[in-house]
Amino acid sequence: MNTDIKFLKNEFQNAMRKVGNTELCANILNRKFAHSSRVLQNGLQIINHDIPQLMEQPKLLLQNKRALLFHDIGRFRETVEMYEHHTMKEWGGRAYDHGVIGAEIIAQNHEYNDIKIVLAVRHHGHLIEEFYTDRDYQHLPETDRSQAETMIKLVRDADKLDLYYLHHHANNIENDIFFHNLTDAEKFAPLSAEVLEQFFASQPINHKFIKGFPDRILGCLSWQFDLNYDYTRHCYINNGYQQMIFDLLSKYCTDKELLAKIIKFASARV
Secondary structure, eight states: OHHHHHHHHHHHHHHHHHHTTOHHHHHHHHHHHHHHHHHHHHHHHHHHHHOGGGGGOHHHHHHHHHHHHHTTTHHHHHHHHHHHTTOTTOTTOOOSOHHHHHHHHHHTOTTTOOHHHHHHHHHTTSOHHHHHTOHHHHTSOHHHHHHHHHHHHHHHHHHHHHHHHHHHHHOTTTTSHHHHTOOHHHHTOOOOHHHHHHHTTTOOOOGGGOOSHHHHHHHHHHGGGGOOSHHHHHHHHHTTHHHHHHHHHHHHOOOHHHHHHHHHHHHTOO
């Protein structure tokens, strides 16, 4: 995969040149480049444990590896766009969809533009319903549909595992630049009604409903409803990721009765 890594690195280096010596942007870009490699490794672990049949299909295995490696390739251009439009520090101010940007990059390269890879990159960060309603997915033959579904579930799980890892080992949620620009009122805001409704329906929370910081934490907790493979669920519990989110929510959710209800509900549904 040396050529694939070189392609990813080229997008990364182009973005670094455009943001100059801006420390914030450089940190984001470096973090995303490293994240891409770890997501690939997570994906290989999931394949070994839960999708071993891919090991017997070299072409399809390579496509899955590429989807894992390239899933966040749009982050580099997104960061440049945010830098140029001065929206880096805005809470909820990301007006760019890195999945869509990344899918456009992949679609323009004849080496990588298999529609399954494009779909996985496009929708890895969306609610899964957007993948299933995508016309490109719906127009696929049945066999390709099944392969595309396996691929996007793999990418989504591998991505979440690394985001949980970062939250757990680097306190990545509280260290986020957006967190430091929040007021105390936003940090300790009551959980939104729409967010709670989705959570207690065992649904991943739609980002458009997230208002205060506790909503964001509950959104991370709701990812557990979108885990697809046994290996991912095992890591989520046994690596302490669920407990880490419980602890963080306990710090910012002022309604302790509601907090206890959330923890009980989530604990019973992994």
